[in-house]
Amino acid sequence: MNVKTMAQYAAEGKEPEILFWVGCAGSFDDRAQKVTRAFTEILNAAGIEFAILGNEEQCTGDPARRAGNEFLFQMTALQNIETLNMYKVQKIVTACPHCFNTLKNEYPALGGNYDLVHHTQLLQELIDDGRIKLTEGGTFKGKRITYHDSCYLGRINGVYEAPRATLESLDSQLVEMKRSKQNGLCCGAGGAQMWKEDEAGEKRINIERSEEAMATGASVIAVNCPFCLTMMSDGVKAKEKQDEVMVLDLSELVVQNLVR
Amino acid sequence: MIQQILFLIIAGGASFYAFRQFMAIRQTILLGQDEEISGDAAERWRNVLLIAFGQKKMFKRWIPAVFHLFIYVAFLFTQIELIEIFIDGAFGVHRFFADKIGGLYNLILNTIEVLSVLAFVATFIFLARRNLLKVPRLYSLNGWPKLDGNLILIFEVVLLVAIFTMNGTDVVLQGIDPDHYPDTGTLAVSSWLGPALFGGLGEGTLVVLERVGWWLHLGMVLLFLNYLPKSKHLHIMLAFPNTFFSRLKPRGEMENMPEIMNEVKGMMGLTEDTGEVNMEEELPDFGANDVTGLSWIDILGAYTCTECGRCTSECPANQTGKKLSPRKVMMDIRDRAEEVYTKIESGKEEYAANPEQPVSKDNFDDGKSLFDYITREEIHACTTCNACVEACPVLINPLEPILKMRRYEILTESAGPGDWLPMFNAIENSGAAWSMTIDREEWTKAE
Numbered sequence: 001m002n003v004k005t006m007a008q009y010a011a012e013g014k015e016p017e018i019l020f021w022v023g024c025a026g027s028f029d030d031r032a033q034k035v036t037r038a039f040t041e042i043l044n045a046a047g048i049e050f051a052i053l054g055n056e057e058q059c060t061g062d063p064a065r066r067a068g069n070e071f072l073f074q075m076t077a078l079q080n081i082e083t084l085n086m087y088k089v090q091k092i093v094t095a096c097p098h099c100f101n102t103l104k105n106e107y108p109a110l111g112g113n114y115d116l117v118h119h120t121q122l123l124q125e126l127i128d129d130g131r132i133k134l135t136e137g138g139t140f141k142g143k144r145i146t147y148h149d150s151c152y153l154g155r156i157n158g159v160y161e162a163p164r165a166t167l168e169s170l171d172s173q174l175v176e177m178k179r180s181k182q183n184g185l186c187c188g189a190g191g192a193q194m195w196k197e198d199e200a201g202e203k204r205i206n207i208e209r210s211e212e213a214m215a216t217g218a219s220v221i222a223v224n225c226p227f228c229l230t231m232m233s234d235g236v237k238a239k240e241k242q243d244e245v246m247v248l249d250l251s252e253l254v255v256q257n258l259v260r
Numbered sequence: 261m262i263q264q265i266l267f268l269i270i271a272g273g274a275s276f277y278a279f280r281q282f283m284a285i286r287q288t289i290l291l292g293q294d295e296e297i298s299g300d301a302a303e304r305w306r307n308v309l310l311i312a313f314g315q316k317k318m319f320k321r322w323i324p325a326v327f328h329l330f331i332y333v334a335f336l337f338t339q340i341e342l343i344e345i346f347i348d349g350a351f352g353v354h355r356f357f358a359d360k361i362g363g364l365y366n367l368i369l370n371t372i373e374v375l376s377v378l379a380f381v382a383t384f385i386f387l388a389r390r391n392l393l394k395v396p397r398l399y400s401l402n403g404w405p406k407l408d409g410n411l412i413l414i415f416e417v418v419l420l421v422a423i424f425t426m427n428g429t430d431v432v433l434q435g436i437d438p439d440h441y442p443d444t445g446t447l448a449v450s451s452w453l454g455p456a457l458f459g460g461l462g463e464g465t466l467v468v469l470e471r472v473g474w475w476l477h478l479g480m481v482l483l484f485l486n487y488l489p490k491s492k493h494l495h496i497m498l499a500f501p502n503t504f505f506s507r508l509k510p511r512g513e514m515e516n517m518p519e520i521m522n523e524v525k526g527m528m529g530l531t532e533d534t535g536e537v538n539m540e541e542e543l544p545d546f547g548a549n550d551v552t553g554l555s556w557i558d559i560l561g562a563y564t565c566t567e568c569g570r571c572t573s574e575c576p577a578n579q580t581g582k583k584l585s586p587r588k589v590m591m592d593i594r595d596r597a598e599e600v601y602t603k604i605e606s607g608k609e610e611y612a613a614n615p616e617q618p619v620s621k622d623n624f625d626d627g628k629s630l631f632d633y634i635t636r637e638e639i640h641a642c643t644t645c646n647a648c649v650e651a652c653p654v655l656i657n658p659l660e661p662i663l664k665m666r667r668y669e670i671l672t673e674s675a676g677p678g679d680w681l682p683m684f685n686a687i688e689n690s691g692a693a694w695s696m697t698i699d700r701e702e703w704t705k706a707e
Contacts, residue, residue, distance in 0.1 A: 003704040022700065033703040040704075054701045062556030066644050068519045068547065068666030074524040076687055081552050082530070089640075097349040101512040109516040113386070151645040156512040182650055186576040190643030196679035199641040202581030 001037065002044050005054040006087045016051040019022055019084075020116075021094035021103065024059050025226035031233065032226035039119050039251040045258055046131040050093070056083050060102040063095040067192040074110070077102070081112035095251065097152035097225045098153050098190070104157070120163040120224045120250050127169050127254075138257035140172040145253075146218035148209070148232060149184035150225035156256060163224055166250055170257060175216040185209050189227035210235025214245055221247045263471075267349035267478075275484035281489035285563060288601040291554030291621055293699035297527035298610075301509035307655065312503040317653040321570070324389070327382035331416065334379035335496070337372050340424070345478055355430075358442040366445035373427065373449040383416045397569030403490065405567055405591070412493050419480040424472030428454030429466045434640035436463050495566035498652040500565040505557050506655035511646055515665060517546065547667025549629045551597040554619055554661055561656040561706050562594035571648035571658055577641040592633035593661060600624065630665065639665045640677055 009016050020043065026036040043050050058080050061073035065208055084092075092114045094147045104116035117125075126132045153159045160181045169175050180187045188198070188205030198204055203246050210232055221236070223229050226249075233247045310316045315332065318325040347356045357365050389395045389509045390409055401409065427450035433441040447454075458466060488494055509515075525531045548554045559622040571586035572578050578585050603626050604619055612618065613625035639662050648658045669676045 001704045002705070003701075005701070007466075018405070022703075027700045027703060028692065028694055028696050028698065033706075036703050037706065040312055052701070052704075054704075055699050057700055059687045059693045061687070063683055064687055065514055066663070066666075067683070068668070068670035068676060069680075069684055070520045070667060070671060071524065072687055073685055074517075074521050075528075076691060078521070078524055078528060078530065079691070082528075105510040105513040106516070107515070110521060149645070150513060151647075155646050155650050159512075183574070185579075186643045186645035186647065188580075188643060191642050192680060193643050194681040196677050199577070199582045199584070199637050201577070201583075201641075205576045205580050205643070208574070208580050242571070248405060260529065 001040055004051050006051045017049045017109045018093050020050045020052050021092050021099050022052055023096035026095055035251055038255040043106045046126050055204050060099045060100040060194050063104045063192040068237045072147040077110055091115045093119055093122050097150045101152045123254055124162040124166045133259040134257045135259055140170045143172050144175050144218040145172040145220040145222050146177055146213050147222045150228045151186050151190050153224050156182050163250055175218050177212050187228040187231035189231050192229040194227050206231035206235040206244045223249055264352045278472045278485040285489055288560045288597050289556050291552050292554050292559040295555040295557050304504045307503045308500055312499040328383050330378035330382040334375035337375055341372055349648050353418050355442055373447055375471050376423055380467045383413050387413050397573045408491050424475035429458050429470040432458045492567045498564040502560055503655045546671035548664035549668045551600055558661045559597050562590045564654055565590040565656055570651040574647040574651040582641040584638045589634055589658050596630050596633050
């Protein structure tokens, strides 16, 4: 893929428009890698000069901090800030709402100040500005799509409309779940839950949420977060509905309808 | 004259006793750590006006919001009447303002009467929601919290009965003895309810009934004032400071720990500080295992909580059967804070961490901690989704104490869920949340 690192830009004496913060899930998780590639394709199609940190990127520290391990959070966060400030990074886009939140809201207190944009916000911007074009009557025209608000993009950072506007530009039929926007139900992975077994209970949270999403009759569950992607996919699989219901990130929906 | 003396003794005594209880609560809240109050004062006042005064967040569920509003506005207006009751009681006069403020008096009385009827209806609806309709978040309470919720509503019914007895008999008496019972003008409720209930009764009986209504009204107000500090109902006062002091930082920002940040910066050679830890100094406790490790704002939140359960009813962990309940977290903090305060006040040596010093907030150990109230299983179940924070109508933040307890567990005890260790190790050793064999740029190589 056509991807340059910050180090390559620096070697050429250039600065990219924006840094794409890939995140651990986006770099390593098989499923999330597809989202990363889809989003990269879109950035390239829009002709945006972007860079990644590549091997200089580290975990933002979100799961460590929320588990209570402040020491580890500070170590990884301060290292990242060193790297970002060395490259004089100003604008960052990321496809992970947890990275988004930590970079945007928590790094300033440690000396890292950046202009953050979530990939769903950038997608909407690119569509609105005509920098990418979507096919008329594309794959998702008229299809019922439900949108799952991730906690860290929605309730915690107040981004509800940009992802929905993007879905509407696909000419799909957006159906809301009973619990949405401010009242959206968590997928169950936040707060470092992704890395641990559930506490004892009656049900897994991702099953509860997947059932709610499937109850809308949608054939696509659109998500904006790699953890939600895993949790919702697992939920759909647990109900053996993976042939009828697809769980897709917004960039995967857009890339399928991209006019190239 | 006897009534005046009696009034001064009862009102004075009850007010004094209530004042002492409120001071004790203030001290209990201040068991918490200092927290800097920063940010835009105008935004804080806006929160007080919109959220406490204007009840903005209540209207996310409009049915309880409307009935709650009836009781709330009736309560506010009844305070105006209370001014007259205190003047009448202290100076032995009757309806002091009746002939002094003209038509305004009639307007105020009528406003109170109409609101009281609405509050009366609302009170019964709330009793029904708690006991007959069994609204889960209310019905799920047991023991004292359940009784507390019902008692407050019953007090309100008695208070409203007192108001209508007082006004109803007064209206009838105005016709019999206008010299002692000044004209109040036509009253929306009492002008027909009074004659209907009390018409035909002898003057002596009416005078007694009017006094019963008046004293009962006063008595309920004073009882309520002294009941409040023991009850969940404190929110009628503390909602205002709680919305004012509610943190203004972004929801997604966990409070930074500068002491750890500076140490890490030192270790990384980012500051002059070498990062060497003075081994002779005792390592401080990080996070919180007791109310004294929380912020006073967290304890204020616990006292502000009226146990409505909106947080718990929105909590994804609780909704899927986990033990975590944000409401219980706040109730536990209040119970533990009360316990710690009472034990410190007792001055008993057995509660002193260092027995050579007198027991105090900083020299306290009763062999218990907040973990005896809030279990580890509960705090481990939290997804930090902020649904509880979003749900609270008075801006209490149950997430903050949960995260402070997690910090204590990991940083001070080196404990916590074993499942997290591989993640910690991976971040520490390879800068990734999972231990991986491929590098970060691997995905770029595929076509």
